[in-house]
Every structure is written in C-alpha cells, then in structure tokens.
Amino acid sequence: MTTLPNLPTADFTFDPHQLGACVAGLRPYRVGSYRLEGEVLAGKYVIHNYGHGGGGITLSWGCAAKVRDMVLRRQAATNVVEREVAVLGAGVMGLTAATLLVDLGLHVTIYSDRKPAETTSYKAGGQWAVSILEFSKEFAKVQEMQYILRVAYTMFKASIGKGYGVSEVDNYSVNATSGIDVVHDLVPGLLPQREYLPRLPFEGHSTSGYRYRTLLVEPPIFIPRLERDLKARGVTFVNRKFINSADVLTSLTQKVVINCTGLGAKNLWNDPDMLPLRGQLAMLRPQPNLEYLYGQNGYLFPRNDHVVIGGTVEETCDETFDPDRCLELVRYMAGVFGQVPPEPMPEFSVHHPRNEPLVDPRMSIAF
Numbered sequence: 001m002t003t004l005p006n007l008p009t010a011d012f013t014f015d016p017h018q019l020g021a022c023v024a025g026l027r028p029y030r031v032g033s034y035r036l037e038g039e040v041l042a043g044k045y046v047i048h049n050y051g052h053g054g055g056g057i058t059l060s061w062g063c064a065a066k067v068r069d070m071v072l073r074r075q076a077a078t079n080v081v082e083r084e085v086a087v088l089g090a091g092v093m094g095l096t097a098a099t100l101l102v103d104l105g106l107h108v109t110i111y112s113d114r115k116p117a118e119t120t121s122y123k124a125g126g127q128w129a130v131s132i133l134e135f136s137k138e139f140a141k142v143q144e145m146q147y148i149l150r151v152a153y154t155m156f157k158a159s160i161g162k163g164y165g166v167s168e169v170d171n172y173s174v175n176a177t178s179g180i181d182v183v184h185d186l187v188p189g190l191l192p193q194r195e196y197l198p199r200l201p202f203e204g205h206s207t208s209g210y211r212y213r214t215l216l217v218e219p220p221i222f223i224p225r226l227e228r229d230l231k232a233r234g235v236t237f238v239n240r241k242f243i244n245s246a247d248v249l250t251s252l253t254q255k256v257v258i259n260c261t262g263l264g265a266k267n268l269w270n271d272p273d274m275l276p277l278r279g280q281l282a283m284l285r286p287q288p289n290l291e292y293l294y295g296q297n298g299y300l301f302p303r304n305d306h307v308v309i310g311g312t313v314e315e316t317c318d319e320t321f322d323p324d325r326c327l328e329l330v331r332y333m334a335g336v337f338g339q340v341p342p343e344p345m346p347e348f349s350v351h352h353p354r355n356e357p358l359v360d361p362r363m364s365i366a367f
C-alpha cells in the first residue's frame, strides 16, 4: 500500500462577483438512456445523438463513430451516397460527429442557434468519466456502450499533446463509487486500475481513498480546436434556430440529418424524457502547480484556464448561476482541504462522478 507525501493545496481565494468567476450550464439528461438511433422521416435519414447528461464530453468521439457507422450502413443498404449532410448542434456531439463525417468525404453544414463557445459543452468540467448518465442494461446496448467507451477513450488518448486540451491525470477520490469504475466494469483493462490509498495525500485529510488514472479534456481548448479544424476543412456554420421537427424536415435540403441538439431536442423532437440538470461551477485563478483532479461531494479540476470547482445538480431550466451558491461550493472545498473550518456539504452537491442511474433525479439531488 502506498503512503504518499502531500500534494499542493489550491489557493481558494474567490470573488463570486468577479466577471467569469461563476458559470452555470444545463446537462442534457435523458431518463432511461441517451438517444442514439436513426429513423426515416419525410424521405430524410435522421440520426439522433443527444441526451448524454453529465458525460457528453466523455462519450463524444464514441457516439460520433456510431453516427458514422450508421451513415455507412445506410449508404450500403440504399446503394446511394448522399454527399450533403446537415448536423444540428455545435456542441461536442455535433462537432465530433461532423469531424468523422468529413473524414468520409461528405459535405457537412452545421446548423445551430448558439456558437460553439456558447454551448453547454464549452462549460463542462471535462473529466473523462461516465457521469450523471443513464444507459440501458440490455445486452445490445451494453455492447454499444462498450464500443463507445473504447473508441472515445482511444481517440482522446491519441490526441494528447496535439493541441486538443487533453491530458492524462490522477483523480483522487474519497469514495470508490465513481464514474470511472463504470468504465472499469464495462471495459476491463481500458483504464489503469484504481489504487487504494490508506490516506489521501492532501492537507486536511486523514481518511483513506482511491487514486484513479483518467483523462482531462479541457472544453475551452477542445471545442474551439474542433471548430477551427472543421472550418479549415470547408464546413460551414449556419446560425439558425429550428422551431420543431417539421421545420427541420421541410426547410433543409440535405437528405441526411444528424440531430445533436442536446437539451434542445426536448422541444424540437418533443421528447418528454429530456430533463435539464443544472450544474454550477466556481472558477478560481489557474494554478499550474496543481496536477491532479479531486472528487468528494463535488470536484476540483485544475485546468489551464481555471481551477474549476463543481459537482452540483439541480433540476431546473434556469441557466443562470447563483454567486452565493458558488461561494458556498468553494468554502466547502476549502474546508475539505483544511483551509477554513469545515463547512457542511452544500445540499445541492453530489459526489461526482456518479455511476448509479438517476431513476428520478428529483430524489437523488442530495445524497
């Protein structure tokens, strides 16, 4: 068993009223499962790829590969290659799907009512973990998930050091129930094994915990990089808000449509299973001496742009942040590291990442 010397502690100085200090985003959570399937509607082949909750960055390349495979299968089945493809959505799902479709030599246009830097994807914390996400336990769906995880992890890992904001990091966690364990269970051997530590190596800690090895994908680097690459390869971004599915089906000329509208699919495709789960983040100044992730009833992710403290879940469609709540989150985390007297866990915080399906998120907000 390893006993490690203490790692550096964050400077928790935080002014929630400073510009950019607080961020809120709505996770596109789908009860039962994310949606990844194709259907033929009004002569168009529509592939839905939305509802990835708190794990969309993680799954993105894998889901994009499934979308590509579906397009190829459709081409083979119909013996027709439709060269023009419409991708709806400029978040991580739309951008990664578009990338793999351009790889096939297809001409892709991205339609979105937000710029990539305004999407939920841009606001994500960025840990590679299956978090706040439901997926079906049916055999075929488990196999699909295994494929998605394998492809996504392999692609992210291959992009380390190439300007995509991806790095390999340790995550120290008090509890063993983490979204990384889901990956260990589903695809044994994909990630390095977790390690039990008799004491977590931090000031203010006397309890045992675990060290995981995973990836950090920094959205403020990853998302603009995908956008730049796509534009350089001739992809056009069109600012457009669709009202409903009929609007999509009648106004677009493309015969292949990839629906990556995240939470927007709730109204656009009339999907009652979509729920907005707000996450609030406190953004501390960047601290390059911190080279680890940390999780306990909330998380601390040191990134190049900020040290991000988050892990809250609230069911609401209000996308605004609450400075007092963000301050509460920072004080809680500072208490965990012995920098201020311990504060009670904010009631809206959850252990992140989590691996239990949220059957009813209203029941599982405080746990």
Ligand SMILES: Cc1cc2nc3c(=O)[nH]c(=O)nc-3n(C[C@H](O)[C@H](O)[C@H](O)COP(=O)(O)OP(=O)(O)OC[C@H]3O[C@@H](n4cnc5c(N)ncnc54)[C@H](O)[C@@H]3O)c2cc1C
Pocket (backbone or CB within 6 Å): 024, 025, 026, 027, 028, 049, 050, 051, 052, 053, 054, 055, 056, 057, 058, 059, 088, 089, 090, 091, 092, 093, 094, 111, 112, 113, 114, 115, 119, 120, 121, 122, 123, 124, 125, 126, 127, 128, 129, 131, 240, 241, 242, 243, 260, 261, 262, 263, 264, 265, 268, 278, 279, 280, 281, 310
């Ligand atoms: C606080 C927070 C922390 C997170 N941390 C992590 C993490 O650590 N790891 C991880 O893997 N995931 C994390 N996530 C989850 C991740 O951000 C989402 O799962 C992911 O961004 C979903 O991507 P998307 O492309 O489906 O949706 P979005 O990024 O929301 O993109 C949807 C796109 O569709 C467009 N659109 C929607 N409706 C319409 C319409 N009617 N007409 C035209 N365009 C439309 C939008 O403009 C947008 O471009 C976090 C999320 C939050 C909020």
